[in-house]
Amino acid sequence: MNTQSLIDVARKMVADDRGLLAMDESTSTCNKRFAGSGIPQTEEARRAYRELIVTTPGLGESISGAILYDETIRQQTKDGTPFVKVITDAGIIPGIKVDIGAKDMAGHPGERITEGLDGLRARLKEYFQMGARFAKWRAVFALGDGIPSRGCIEANAQALARYAALCQEAGLVPVVEPEVLMDGGHTLERCRAVTEDVLWTVFNQLYTQRVAMEALILKPNMVLPGSTCPDQGTVDEVADATVRCLLRAVPAAVPGITFLSGGQSAQLASARLNAMNVRFRSRLPWALSFSFGRAIQQPALEIWHGDRSRASAAQQALAHRARCNRAARRGDYNETMEKT
Ligand code: 13P
Numbered sequence: 001m002n003t004q005s006l007i008d009v010a011r012k013m014v015a016d017d018r019g020l021l022a023m024d025e026s027t028s029t030c031n032k033r034f035a036g037s038g039i040p041q042t043e044e045a046r047r048a049y050r051e052l053i054v055t056t057p058g059l060g061e062s063i064s065g066a067i068l069y070d071e072t073i074r075q076q077t078k079d080g081t082p083f084v085k086v087i088t089d090a091g092i093i094p095g096i097k098v099d100i101g102a103k104d105m106a107g108h109p110g111e112r113i114t115e116g117l118d119g120l121r122a123r124l125k126e127y128f129q130m131g132a133r134f135a136k137w138r139a140v141f142a143l144g145d146g147i148p149s150r151g152c153i154e155a156n157a158q159a160l161a162r163y164a165a166l167c168q169e170a171g172l173v174p175v176v177e178p179e180v181l182m183d184g185g186h187t188l189e190r191c192r193a194v195t196e197d198v199l200w201t202v203f204n205q206l207y208t209q210r211v212a213m214e215a216l217i218l219k220p221n222m223v224l225p226g227s228t229c230p231d232q233g234t235v236d237e238v239a240d241a242t243v244r245c246l247l248r249a250v251p252a253a254v255p256g257i258t259f260l261s262g263g264q265s266a267q268l269a270s271a272r273l274n275a276m277n278v279r280f281r282s283r284l285p286w287a288l289s290f291s292f293g294r295a296i297q298q299p300a301l302e303i304w305h306g307d308r309s310r311a312s313a314a315q316q317a318l319a320h321r322a323r324c325n326r327a328a329r330r331g332d333y334n335e336t337m338e339k340t
Contacts, residue, residue, distance in 0.1 A: 002171065003168075003212050003214070003215055005171070006168055006171065006172075006173050006212070006215035007212075007214045007215050007255070009093065009133050009134060009173045009215075010134075010173045010214070010215050010216065010217055010255045010256065011255050011256075012064060012093065013064050013065045013093060013134065013173065013217055013255075013256060013258075014064070014217070014255055014256030014258065014286075014287035014289050015064065015287075016064070017289075017326050017329040017330050018061075018062055018063055018064035018289075018326060018329075019062070019063065019064060019258060019289040019290035019291060019292075019322075019325055019326065019329065020063070020064065020065045020066070020067060020095070020175075020219075020258050020289070020290065020291035020292075021053070021059075021063045021065070021066045021067070021092075021291075021292070021293075021296055021297075021322065022067045022136075022260070022291050022292060022293035022296075023050060023053055023054075023066055023067060023068065023069075023072065023293070023297065024067040024068055024069045024072070024095075024096070024097035024136065024293075025069060025293065026069060026097075026101065027046070027069075027071060030046050030049075030069075031046075033301060034046075034049075034306070037301060037302060037305055037306075038305065038306070039304075039305060039306035040306060043071070045306060046071065046072075047072075047075050048078075048306075048308075049301070049304065049306075050072050050075060050083065051075075051077050051078065051083070052300075052304060052311050052314055052315060052318075053066075053297070053300075053318060054066065054077075054083050054086045054087050054090070055077065055086060055315070056315040056318050056319050057315065057319065058319050059090055059092065059318070059319060059322060060090040060091035060092050061322075061323070061326070062319070062322035062323050062325065062326035063092050063322050064092065064093060065092060065093040065094070065095050065134060066087050066092050066093075066094060066095060067095040067096065067097055067134075067136050067175070067291070068083065068084075068094060068095065068096050068097070068132075069096075069097055070096070070097075073094070073096055073127065073130055073132065074130075084130060084131040084132075085131075088131065093133050093134060094130075094131050094132050094133065095132055095133065095134040095135060095136060095175065096127045096132040096134075096135050096136070096172075097135070097136045097137075097138075098116060098120060098123060098124065098127070098135045098136065098137055098163065098167075099114045099115065099116040099136075099137040099138055099163070100115050100116040101114065101115060101116075102114045102115075102138070102139070102140045103115050105151075105152055105155070107151070108147075108149055108151055108152050110142060110144060110147055111141075111142060111147055111148060111149060111151075111152040112140055112142075112152075113139075113152065113155050113156060113159070114137065114138060114139045114140070114156060114159055114160075115159075116137065116163070117159060117162055117163065117166075120163065120166050121166055121169070121170065124166060124167060124169075124170035124172055125170055127172070128170055128171050128172060132172060133171075133172060133173065134167075134172055134173035134174070134175055134217070135163075135167050135172045135173070135174055135175065136174075136175040136177055136219065137159075137160055137163040137164075137174070137175075137176065137177060138177040138178075138179055138219075139156035139157070139159065139160055139177065139178045139179065140156075140179050140181055141153065141156070141178065141179065141180045141181065141194065141198055142181050142183065142184075143180065143181065143183075143184050143186045143190065143191070143194060143226065144184060148180075148194060148198070153197065153198055153201050154201060154205075156178065157178070157198070157201040157202045157204070157205040158205050158209075160176050160177075160178060160202055160205065160206070161202070161205035161206045161208065161209035161211060162209055163176075164176055164206060164209065164211045164216055165209045165210060165211050168211060168212060168215055168216075173215060173216060173217060174211070174215075174216045174217070175216070175217045175218075175219050175258070175291065176202065176206070176216055176217070176218050176219065177219035177220070177260065178198050178199065178202050178220060178221075179220070179221050179260055179262060180194050180195045180198060180220075180221045181221075181262070182221070182224050182225075182226060182227050182262050182263055182264075183226065183227055183263075184226035184227070184228065184229075185226045185228045185229050185230075186225065186226040186229060187225055187226070187229055187231070188223065188224065188225040188229075188231070188233050188237065188238070188241055189241075190226075191221075191223050191224055191225065191226070191241075192223045192241045192244070192245050195220065195221060195223050195245050196245050196248060196249050199218075199220065199245070199246070199249035199250060200249050203249060203250065203251060213251045213253035213254050214253050214254070214255065216254060217254075217255070217256050217257070217258055217291075218250060218254055218256075218257045218258070218286075219257075219258050219259070219260055219291050220246070220257065220259065220260070221259070221260060221262050222238060222242045222259050222262070222264070222269075222272055222273075223238065223241040223242040223245050224238055224262075224264070227263065235268075235271050235272055235275045236275050236279070238272050238275070239272055239275035239276040239278075239279055239280075240279070242272075242276060243276050243279070243280045243284070243288075247284075250286065252285035252286070254285075254286050255286060255287065256286055256287040256288075256289055257286050257287070257288055257289065258289045258290055258291035259273060259288075259289070259290055259291065259292070260291060260292065260293070261290075261292040261293060261294050261295030261296075263294065264295060265295070266292075266294075266295045266296070266298060266299055266321055266324075267324075267335075267338060269290070269292060269295035269325075270295070270321075270324045270325055270327075270328045270333050271328075271333065271335075273288065273289075273290055273325065273328040273329070273333075274327070274328035274331055274332075274333035274334075276288050277328065277329055277330065277331040278331035281331055287329075288329070289329055290325045290328070290329070292321075292325065295321070295325075296318065296321045296322060296325065297318065297321075299317040299318075299320075299321060300314040300315070300317040300318040300321070301314070303317050323337075324337055324338070
C-alpha cells in the first residue's frame with residue numbers, strides 16, 4: 001500500500017468544490033427505479049441509461065468521482081468505448097460499490113447486516129486492474145423501538161472497518177457509508193443521537209483495524225427528522241444538527257465528508273448542503289461535499305423515461321443538478337438557480 005497515493009486520490013475526490021455521483025444501484029434497485037417510471041427492466045436499458053449519464057457533456061466540471069456497480073464497470077458505450085475510459089477521459093475518477101447488500105441480521109428482528117467480506121481481497125484486486133481508484137460499502141441502520149441495537153451497530157461498524165482496511169491494502173480509497181435511514185416518525189434529535197453513536201463506533205473500529213484516516217472518505221446521512229415526523233425542521237436546523245454531530249465524531253484527519261441523499265428531494269438536499277457550507281465552511285477541518293444518487297439522478301431519469309429522443313434533455317437535467325450541488329459546496333446555491 002502506498003499511503004501517499006491513496007491520500008492524493010482522497011483529496012482529489014473532494015477538491016475544486018466537486019463531488020461524487022452515485023450510480024451504483026444494484027440490478028434489483030435499478031430495475032425497481034425503472035419499474036417506477038415504466039422503463040423496461042433489461043440489461044440493455046440499464047446500459048443505455050448509464051451511457052446517458054457518463055456521456056453527459058460537462059459532467060466533469062462538477063463531478064470528481066463516479067461510483068459504479070459490478071455490471072456497469074464492465075459495460076461500454078454503443079460505439080464500444082468502455083465506460084471506465086469515458087469517465088476517466090472526462091476527468092472523473094472511477095469508483096466501485098463492493099458490498100453485496102444488507103441482509104436480515106440473525107437474532108435482530110428489523111435490522112440488517114451488510115455482507116461482502118468473503119473473497120473481497122481478490123475482487124478489489126480485479127477492480128483496481130479495471131481502473132477503479134476508490135470503493136464504497138454501505139451499512140444501514142433503521143430507527144425504531146429499541147433499534148438500532150448495539151449488536152447491529154458494532155457488527156456493521158466492524159465490517160466497514162475490515163472493508164476499509166482491505167481497500168487501502170489494495171490501493172483503493174474506501175468510501176465508508178454508515179446510513180441512518182430517514183424512514184419513520186423519529187425526531188431530528190433522535191437521528192442526531194443515533195448518528196453520533198454510529199459514527200463514534202465506526203471510527204473506533206476504523207482505528208482498531210488500523211485504517212489510515214487521511215486516506216478515506218466518510219459518506220454519512222445528513223441528520224434529519226424521520227420522513228413522517230410532523231416537525232420537519234428548517235434547512236438551517238438540519239444544517240446545524242448535522243455539522244454539530246460530525247464535529248463531535250469525525251477526526252479532523254479525514255479529508256472529506258460526502259453526504260448520501262437518502263430519499264430527500266433533489267432541491268432540499270442541495271439547500272441543506274448549501275446551508276452547512278454557508279454557516280460553517282470556514283471553520284471545518286474536512287470538506288463537506290455530496291455523493292448523491294437519487295438527488296442527482298431522479299430528475300434526469302424522469303425525463304429520459306427510456307426514450308432515446310429525450311436523452312439530451314435528461315443529460316441537461318443531470319448536469320444542472322451536479323452544478324447546483326457544486327454551488328452548494330461553495331455556499332453559492334439558491335433557488336434562482338433552479339429557474340435557469
Ligand atoms: P442516495 O443519494 O440515493 O441515498 O444514494 C447514495 C448511495 O450511494 C446509497 O448507497
